[in-house]
Amino acid sequence: MLLDPDEYEAARQCRDPRFDGRFFVGVLTTGIYCRPVCPVRIPKKENIQLYESAAAAAAAGFRPCLRCRPESSPGTPAWTGSSWKVSRALQLIDQGFLDTGSVDELAAQLEVGVRQLHRLFSKHLGASPIEVAQTRRLHFGKKLIDETRLPLSEVCFAAGFGSLRRFNAVFQDTYGRSPRELRKRKQSALTAGKELITLTLDYRPPLDWRAMLGFLAYRAIPGVEVVGESTYARTFRLDDCVGDFKANFDTGKHTVDVAIRLPNTRYLFQIVDRIRNLFDLRADSDHIDDFFAKDKVLGNAVRHFPGTRVPGCWDGLEVAVRAILGQQVTVRAATTLVARVVERFGSPYEAGRSGCKADSEEGISEGDGDNAELSHVFPDAATLVAADLQGLGIVGQRIAAIQAMAEQVANGELRIDCTVPTADFVAQVCQIKGIGDWTAHYIAMRALNDPNAFPYSDLILRRAAAPPDTTLTPKQLLELSQQWLPWRAYAVILLWRLYGLQNQEPVTAQEPGQTK
Numbered sequence: 001m002l003l004d005p006d007e008y009e010a011a012r013q014c015r016d017p018r019f020d021g022r023f024f025v026g027v028l029t030t031g032i033y034c035r036p037v038c039p040v041r042i043p044k045k046e047n048i049q050l051y052e053s054a055a056a057a058a059a060a061g062f063r064p065c066l067r068c069r070p071e072s073s074p075g076t077p078a079w080t081g082s083s084w085k086v087s088r089a090l091q092l093i094d095q096g097f098l099d100t101g102s103v104d105e106l107a108a109q110l111e112v113g114v115r116q117l118h119r120l121f122s123k124h125l126g127a128s129p130i131e132v133a134q135t136r137r138l139h140f141g142k143k144l145i146d147e148t149r150l151p152l153s154e155v156c157f158a159a160g161f162g163s164l165r166r167f168n169a170v171f172q173d174t175y176g177r178s179p180r181e182l183r184k185r186k187q188s189a190l191t192a193g194k195e196l197i198t199l200t201l202d203y204r205p206p207l208d209w210r211a212m213l214g215f216l217a218y219r220a221i222p223g224v225e226v227v228g229e230s231t232y233a234r235t236f237r238l239d240d241c242v243g244d245f246k247a248n249f250d251t252g253k254h255t256v257d258v259a260i261r262l263p264n265t266r267y268l269f270q271i272v273d274r275i276r277n278l279f280d281l282r283a284d285s286d287h288i289d290d291f292f293a294k295d296k297v298l299g300n301a302v303r304h305f306p307g308t309r310v311p312g313c314w315d316g317l318e319v320a321v322r323a324i325l326g327q328q329v330t331v332r333a334a335t336t337l338v339a340r341v342v343e344r345f346g347s348p349y350e351a352g353r354s355g356c357k358a359d360s361e362e363g364i365s366e367g368d369g370d371n372a373e374l375s376h377v378f379p380d381a382a383t384l385v386a387a388d389l390q391g392l393g394i395v396g397q398r399i400a401a402i403q404a405m406a407e408q409v410a411n412g413e414l415r416i417d418c419t420v421p422t423a424d425f426v427a428q429v430c431q432i433k434g435i436g437d438w439t440a441h442y443i444a445m446r447a448l449n450d451p452n453a454f455p456y457s458d459l460i461l462r463r464a465a466a467p468p469d470t471t472l473t474p475k476q477l478l479e480l481s482q483q484w485l486p487w488r489a490y491a492v493i494l495l496w497r498l499y500g501l502q503n504q505e506p507v508t509a510q511e512p513g514q515t516k
Contacts, residue, residue, distance in 0.1 A: 002126075003050035012036050017254060018204055018286045021073040024051045026062040033057035038068035055135040056126030063174050064139070069146070071139030074202045074254075074281060085110050086124045089117065090132070091418040091449065094273045098133040099160040109419065137161055138170060140269050145183050147199050150265060152179050158268040197265070199272065201256045203281040206289075206307030209249045209256075211497070212279060215311045218331055219322065222339045223346065223376040235349045235377045236314055238274075241267045244349070244374055247275060256281065277418075277449050280309035288487050292494065295483065297465055301494040304501060310489045316416025316447035317409050318378045320429075323439050324401050325394065340392040345383055346376035381410035401434030408432075416443065422450045445489045454481050454488035461492060464499035 003023055005012075011019040015037045026033045026049040033054065034040070051057040054070050064070045089110055092098075097106055106129060107117040121129055141159035144150055150158065156167040156179075171179045209230075217227035225234040233246035243262030250257060258275055262268070276282060285307045292298040302308075313319040321341070326334035379387065384406035389399045408414035414428060425448060426440040441455035455461070456478040459471070465480060466472045472480065484491040 003052060005045055005048060005050055008036070008050060009045065013042060015039075015042075018284075020202070020204055022204075022284065024054050024057045024070065024073075025049075026051060026057050026060060031062055032065045033062035033070065034065040035068045035070055035073050038065060040065075040067055051126055053125045053127055053132070053135075054139065055132040058135050058138075058174075059127045059131045063176075064142070066175070069142070071142045071146075072200070072202055074204050085112055085117070086120050087451075088418055088421075089121070089129065091273075091277075093129065093133050093136060095270055095418075096160055098129065099137075099162075103129050133160075134170075138174060140272075141167065141171070141179070142182070143199065144268075145179055148197050150197065152183070154265045155179065158265040160269060197260045197262070197268065199258050199260070201258060201272070201276060201281060203254055203256065203279075204284055204286065205254045206285050207254070207279075207281075207283075207309060208305060208307040209279070211305065212309055212311055213249070219335065221318075221322070221335070221342055221378065223342055223349075223374065224378050226373045232279075233374060234314060235374050236271070236274075237347075237377050237380060238267050238270060242347070242349070242377055243271075245271070245275065247279070274314060278312040278314060280312060283309055283451075283490075285309065288490055291487065292484070292491070297480070298484070298491060298494050298498075301498040305494060305497050308490060308493050308497065310451065310493055311446060312449055313446045315378065316443065317381055317384075317406065319447050320405055320416055320439075320443045321384070321402055323442050324398055324405075324435065327398065327439060337392065337394055341384075341387075341389065341394075342376050342378060344392070345379040345387045347379070349375055349377050381406045385410055397434045401432055404432045405429065405435070416447050418449045420448060422448055422453050445492060450489065452486045452488050454478075454484075454492060456481060458492070460499050461495050464495040464502075 008019065008023055010016075012025065017037055019036050021035070023036060024033050025036060025038070025043070027043045028047050028049065029043065033051070049060070051060065054064070054073065058064070089106060092106060092109065097109070103117065104114055107114045110117065112120075118128055121127060121132065125132060127135070137160045141155055141161065144155040144158060145152070148155075152167075153164060156164050159167075161167040161170070168178055171177065171182065175182060213227055213230070213232060216225070216232060220227050225232070227233075230249045230251065231246060233244065235244045236242070241262055241264050243260065245258060245260040248257045248259075256275075256279065258272070260268070260271060262271065289302045289306055289308075292302045322334060322338055325337045325341075329337075385403055387403075389402070394402075405414065409416065416425070422441075422444045425444055426437070429435050429440045429443070430437060436457075438455050438457045441453055441457075444450055445453035445455065457474040462472040462474065462477050463470075465477055481488050481491065
């Protein structure tokens, strides 16, 4: 579906970075599609067509620009104004669902018909699910060719292509060059070593990454996470793959430099996707801030805290355990408890002693957030089920709740990720004794990547959204939150920060309030 050129003409003429990824420019005279920030001479209005997504431009027959590299765009914020089904479908595609599954299976996962799924994609993206997946593979493969020294055979499978023949054919058809020829063009710019993979991830400004790191730092699990002034590092487990990564926010650019160490590159796209979710890099803060600026409750918060994002997590079970341990205790106390669990039952991580350290020219500092402190990998579900958590200072009811949830995860009865609707997730986990509404909604906000998740029983939220010296009831706050749809999760972070400002408390020291 074509966009109205008049609506975006000013942004195109000034190459406004806030619109990077929100539309793509198809140039009729060259047959190329570009990002709105492309440095080449701006084409005339009569010679362009605008598309909602890179996949739509590709489906219309345009090929990606080698100069502005659409694969480096921060991505289309497709959930903005679209249905939950499209949001979750895109997240599943980004996790490689269509690399092995079919569109029929994707529709079944979302509980919609195949034809309805195609209609939703056509309406919101201007492209089919297959076209979106193909563009995703192409763009990620091109990024790996340009930014890493990975062998082309590994690039092929890391990007989700089923065979080298298909990989070569798609690049030849799209760029008029083979992957090998494209790599020769970028040979001097390669930065990754044999074991260390470094990539640059773009995002749309504004993004208050200092507040994001502050939130994560105050809740960092010793041995698993290390947070510096501009960096975040952690160990991770993804199926049978164990590794670590370090992210460095560039103060002068709208980018995050990421160094990843892992033994098997077939998980690379999923790892990068999780990093994007962790820092909420796909959000369009300019659009969200404009929405809240008109609100009488949140307008003041947006003025003080532009670019607020929702901190995600690496693993849903990990944040769930942390949330359960944090019930009715301080952040520091919860950190102490989870550290004991990791020390006793986490897997030792020897490679973390050298960490994801890269040379200075790679944009990853060795001193800030030293990865030598990474010593453990968070225990998996099966380990937690079998673990004897007595004697760690954890209340018996909390132990039972953690192990009941871990057992459901281990048995495949419960998923804590973007494939699950928030309402279904909350209903299921609230049946576990010791897990209430607040805990369930908090987990959903951080682990399900639902921009509309809302822990309405939260005490601090009920105070922050109320007139001075009063506290709303959960029902009153839930009714008030209807005006913040579909971005209530962002309202949560803004209200927590506003409460800290009004009470002169550090934002990093704010513990999410619970039902009192």
